[in-house]
Amino acid sequence: MKNYQGKAVVRGIAIGKLYVYKKGEQKVKREKITDSDQEVRRYIEARDKASQQLGKLYDKALLEIGDANAEIFQVHQMMLNDDDYNESVVNIIRTQSVNAEYAVASTSDNFSQMFAVMDDDYMRERAADVKDISERVLSILGGHKSDAFKMTEPSIIAADDLAPSETVQLDKDMVLAFVTSRGSVNSHTAILARTMGIPALIGTGIPVEQLVDGTTAAVDGFHGAIYIDPDEEKLKEMRGLQEEDRKRKELLQLIKNKETVTLDGKKIMLYANIGDIKDLALVRQNDAGGIGLFRSEFIYLNHDQYPTEEEQFQIYKTVVETMAGKKVIIRTLDIGADKQCDYFKLKPEENPALGYRAIRICLSRPELFKTQLRALFRASAYGNLAIMYPMITSVWEVQRIKKIAEEVKEELSEQGISYGQPQQGIMIETPAAVMISKELASYVDFFSIGTNDLTQYTLAVDRQNPQLDDFYDPHHPAILKMIQMVVENAHLMGIWAGICGELAADPELTKEFLAMGIDELSVSPGSILPIRKTILETNIESYKKDGNDKAGKTC
C-alpha cells in the first residue's frame, strides 16, 4: 500500500480501480510565411472549426453533466471569438509574417499570462482555459486528434491535470473520483468534481507515469489522502466512512432550496444575522430567507468619524438590492457597553451594560439618529427593508422614535426625496419590554427577541464576566416564559414575533419555540440548514399534545 496527500476539493470517499490518463503535448515551431492573408484565412478556418467543436461539446455536456458545467464550453466559444484574442493572433501573423500556429501559441501565452499574474487563485487558474482553447485551434491547424478516455468500468481517474475539453469527454457514470498530480482548488477538474459531487483530490504529486491501470485505490476526500493498493483494514475503514457520508449527503440534498415549513404547515421566516456587507455571500450560500438582523454598528466601528447619510444610504441600498426583494431587517446603531467607538467620546461608566447605549444614545442625540434614519428610509425605496430599534424599555421611547421617524419622512417629502414604507419593529431584550409587550405591540410592526441581553438582564448575570459562565443559563425557565409571553402578546395585537439572539440557533429549543408560536428565527448563516432540518421535521400540534412544551406548562 502506498499513500499520497493532496488537497481535497470535494469531501467524500471513493473505492475502485485506477484509470491513468496521460496526454501528449503539442510542439509549435516558428516559421516565416510569405502570404499572410492566406495564413490569416487558415487561422479563421481553424478557429471557426474549433468553435463548432465547442458547440458540439456543449451539447454533449448539457446532456451529461448539466447546464452549469456545460456553460464552460460557451465561455470557451466566447473566448475564442473574443475581439481582443483574435486581433492579437491576426496582428502577430501580419506584423511578424509568421505561421498561424506560432501566432496562436504566442497569443495563448500572453493571455494566459494575464490571468497567471492576478492576485486571485481562481483567476490564476483561468490561464488553463486560454491554453485549452488555443490547444484546440493548434490541434486543428496541425491535424492532430485528441486523446480519448477508454474506461471499461467506473474508475478513479488519475491524471497530471485535466482541461475542460478533456473532462467533457468523460463518461460521467464511469468516474468515481478525480485525483490529479498538479492542479489547484480552482482548476476545472475541481469545479467539475464539485458540481458532480464526487470526491476529488488535487496537488497530490502522484507519479502518473508510474501508475498502472486497474490497480485498486481508495480516495479519502475528508483527509485529502489516496491509498493505492490499500490493505484489507484500510478498505474496511474506508467503506465505513463512505456509508456515513452517504447518509449525511442525503440529508443536505433534502433541505436546500426548500421552503421552511413545519409538518403541520406553519411557515417560518428563517433569516440570517449578519454584521458586515461581506457576509452577504454566506447568506446566499446557506439559502437564508432574508436577513433578520443586520448590525448597522459595523459601519460606525469601521469609520474614524461619523459616517455620513450618503455613505450609509449606499450601504443599505446595496444590501436590499442584493437581497432582491427578500426582507432585510436593519437594526439601528447599537453602540455602547461592549461596543465602543472613540469618536463618540462616551464617558467611562461604572456599569456599561446598564448604561448609555443603543437607543439611549440615539434619543439623546437626535441629529445622529436622524442621519441614520434618513439613510434607512431612503434605502427602503429600493427593496424590502425593515427597521429595528434596540434596547427598548418604555412606551415613551417608542413614541419618541416614531415621532422622529415621522419628522424624517416629512423632511424627505419636502425635499422631494423618495422613500418607502418600511416595517418598524423593536428588539425585546429587557425584562421591562417583556412585561409591557402588549402595550408596545400597538406601536410597532414586529418584535425580535434579543436573547443574549434578555438573559443577562433577567438573570442579573454580566455576560462579559467569565466567572459567571455557570450562572448564565439561557434555558432558564424565566427566559422561556418571557419568550412565550412576548409571542402571545404580539399575536394578540396582530404583529409577528421572532428571535434573533444566539438562542434562535439552539437546536434543543427549536421545537419549543415553534410550539410557542414563534414566526421568525434569525440565526448565523451556518445554522440555517441545520435549523431548517429541525423545522421540517416538527409537527407543532403533536409536539404540544405530547406535553412537551415546557413554557406552556409553566405559564
Add this chain to the structure above:
Amino acid sequence: MKEFKYVITDPEGIHARPAGMLVAEAKKFNSSIKLSKGEKGADCKRIFGVMGLGVKSGEEVLFTIEGDDEDAAYDAVREFMSENL
C-alpha cells in the same frame, strides 16, 4: 446614461461562467455597457476584459450603460446580476 452599483455575493466572484453569461446578455443590446471596479474598467461585451478585472466576492462594481436601448439594457443587466452574482 444610466448607472448602478452592485456588490458581488457569489463566493467565487465574477468567475468564468457568469462572466460568459454576462457577455452574452450584454451583446443583446446596442448600448455600450461598461463595468468598472475602482480605477479599472472593462467592456461587458469582451470576456477577457470582464474576467481581467478579477472581481471577487464582496467587491463593489459599477455599471455604466449608454445608448439607444439603455433602459432595457439597464433592467436586463441588473436582473442578471441579482440572479447570478
